[in-house]
Amino acid sequence: MKKSLFLVFALVGLFFASCNRENINAAQDDLTELVQLSAARSAATTDTITKQKCKGKLVEITAADLPAAITAYINTNYAGAEIQFAGKDTAGQIVVGLKLADGTHKGLIFNADGTFSKALEKYPKGAKLTKVEVSALPSAITGYAASHYADYTVKAAGRNDTGEYFLIIEKTTGTEAEVKASRKVLQFNADGTFKQETTPPSHPEGPMGKRPKHGK
Template identity: 50%
Template structure:
């Protein structure tokens, strides 16, 4: 009986430690997903904004919106023509046109829709600018890490990647907020983005 009484609290202690470990792993996994989503969404937004098709047909800068706010016509078009795609970015311009960045079988693709939600055309260079190659923190240029440590002293680098143009997208965490910093190929700072929040922004699969 004494062994049983001793064994029960010991088992409870082990169970508690196991559950605590699982919770920590869940938190870590969630943070990793958040950082990955933030970097992917920012690269998609950047690629959509500077694409030649967007520059020619859209008015002003794109305003990011949650994918759930897209017109039904666009969501229907995507589910019909790209049933396995996920939405990485959705935005609208000053004239009401929509630009949507999707990922199909791992490949980014950008689409332009008019204000009524009718498909207009594909973006020309979106694919190579939205697709990122992961970069380890240790492999980032010194100019970038120095900039971050100087201007975001309390921040932690969570995720980093670069596109075919050599543009870097780096997710940092500071005060429970994830921000994405964009640097050009030479390591010069370009802009800071706070990713759009919301379940719909991750897209449909």
């Protein structure tokens, strides 16, 4: 009987330990994805072509709100691509950042009527992000974060092909909802100097609540 009870408690303990690990891993994956989406948004909004052709600030939109002509174009020309960012300017033009099936990135601009306009020039380098362990961040970056965001902790980080760093930080105390709401994105130049603070981007969700992979 004692052996049976011991086995039961042991199995229950393993079950909860496994669940906790899965929850931690899922949370970390979400934070890593936020860093990647932040890089994609920054790459799309700061690309030289975006600045030349778009009018005013880009307002993020969901994949579900993209005109049918745009989704059809993506389906036809970039089957299997994942939408990482979509935004509309004041003139109705739409910028879309894609992660292609082969892992590369592509940025596109569409006219207000949904017809293709032009590909972004520097988007691939700015959107491609390599995960960086928090412990491996340059001291200039961790020092800035500790000094200017003392009640925050760095949760995830990455670096794009141009050398810029992106960090997700959140409050160290509060309820789960409060901590999540406190999240910020910090962007640093390649030399470790602070560039800007933004809010985490919203997921360009499709009709099913998931970021769509076109052509599947």
